[in-house]
Amino acid sequence: MLKAGRIWALGAMSGTSLDGVDAAMVETDGEEIFAFGASDYRGYSEGEQAVLAGALGKWPGEDVAEAEAVVQMAHAELLSRFEGAQLVGFHGQTLAHEPRERGTYQIGDGAALSEALGVPVVWDFRSADVELGGEGAPLAPFFHFACAKWIGAERPLCFLNLGGVGNLTWVDPRKDRPEAEGALLAFDTGPANAPINDVMMRRRGLPYDKDGALARRGHVEDGALELFLDDAYFSRMPPKSLDRNEFSDMIGLVNELSDADAVATLTGMSAAAVLRGMEHCPEPPERLLVTGGGRHNPVLMEMLRVALDCPVEPVEAAGLDGDMLEAQAFAYLAVRVARGRPTSGPGTTGVRAAVCGGTISRPEGTD
Ligand SMILES: Nc1ncnc2c1ncn2[C@@H]1O[C@H](COP(=O)(O)OP(=O)(O)OP(=O)(O)O)[C@@H](O)[C@H]1O
Numbered sequence: 001m002l003k004a005g006r007i008w009a010l011g012a013m014s015g016t017s018l019d020g021v022d023a024a025m026v027e028t029d030g031e032e033i034f035a036f037g038a039s040d041y042r043g044y045s046e047g048e049q050a051v052l053a054g055a056l057g058k059w060p061g062e063d064v065a066e067a068e069a070v071v072q073m074a075h076a077e078l079l080s081r082f083e084g085a086q087l088v089g090f091h092g093q094t095l096a097h098e099p100r101e102r103g104t105y106q107i108g109d110g111a112a113l114s115e116a117l118g119v120p121v122v123w124d125f126r127s128a129d130v131e132l133g134g135e136g137a138p139l140a141p142f143f144h145f146a147c148a149k150w151i152g153a154e155r156p157l158c159f160l161n162l163g164g165v166g167n168l169t170w171v172d173p174r175k176d177r178p179e180a181e182g183a184l185l186a187f188d189t190g191p192a193n194a195p196i197n198d199v200m201m202r203r204r205g206l207p208y209d210k211d212g213a214l215a216r217r218g219h220v221e222d223g224a225l226e227l228f229l230d231d232a233y234f235s236r237m238p239p240k241s242l243d244r245n246e247f248s249d250m251i252g253l254v255n256e257l258s259d260a261d262a263v264a265t266l267t268g269m270s271a272a273a274v275l276r277g278m279e280h281c282p283e284p285p286e287r288l289l290v291t292g293g294g295r296h297n298p299v300l301m302e303m304l305r306v307a308l309d310c311p312v313e314p315v316e317a318a319g320l321d322g323d324m325l326e327a328q329a330f331a332y333l334a335v336r337v338a339r340g341r342p343t344s345g346p347g348t349t350g351v352r353a354a355v356c357g358g359t360i361s362r363p364e365g366t367d
């Protein structure tokens, strides 16, 4: 096990949007954040994205060799640009996630990456949680707890990640540790950018609705919104988590609408899913800090601001980096794993008791 004390760790995340890999350095002892360091990004080419998209929904035993090679190469290329990392946290790319049925599946080989970089790599963060009855996601909440301390929060607040899928973390910074009872409540709110991106690609051949420009020209169709909110997912008590494509049928609800109305309605659905999620907060948060690409969508942000009675701000308002928070989370979690500290608990994934997920691979010849 890694000796006590602070170290520099490098985390990498390849998210559900399939746009690329983020990587960032964090100095931490696995409890406290001491400093944030360099960060970088390596986008997937269109060809690589097509390979990854073609592998979504596949499980171990199916042929994912090409997708695995893309993920491996992109990470090796990106992470070798960094210097000074004593440990790497490698999330990999989620292909499928059905925690209650078939499990959770991230591709990427941490042992091979460790050999390539010459640094210990923590990977396979989600399986242990699922094996112990948890959702295996979201995992960023233990890091959000450390972020709440880092920004000096004294009252409960929320972090909202608007990626392909949305996830919400309610944090009580008055608690000492993330695993303390009542310190965290976290879950996936519903689809966020994934359906917007899918419709933009299908109808306009564009990867996303830049700055909400198309949604701004449309209006939200209430009937479709109501049908969407009828989904049993929204009345399920958290913790709960989603696969990227679990809501792909929702696109059918906007089939008959114009492009602008369809995208406005999907944007409204993402916001409404967050509002439904906020009802689960044990105490009203003093602010909602938004991370992930969706914070750049002013239409989505405005919908949240109008509907919520707390300030809704990008995480940058608190001095954090919304493009890198997930990569930083896996740097932080890697150090927790190396120290044998829990990375999820009943409040974040519904796992029976706090669990330390992740496998550590060391380069051959090191201990
Ligand atoms: N300027 C913008 N206007 C509108 N939407 C944007 C803008 N910038 C980014 N986005 C949205 O954010 C998405 C990328 O978000 P992000 O990088 O957080 O996703 P991810 O990390 O892959 O997802 P996840 O957190 O689900 O794993 C883009 O695909 C797009 O939909």
Ligand SMILES: CC(=O)N[C@H]1[C@@H]2OC[C@@H](O2)[C@@H](O)[C@@H]1O[C@H](C)C(=O)O
Pocket: 015, 016, 094, 097, 104, 136, 137, 138, 139, 140, 141, 161, 163, 164, 165, 166, 167, 188, 241, 242, 326
């Ligand atoms: C199974 C999986 O990869 N889930 C991702 C995805 O992207 C957002 C949301 O769905 C969240 O549950 C999770 O990622 C973040 C980093 C997490 O685990 O906190």
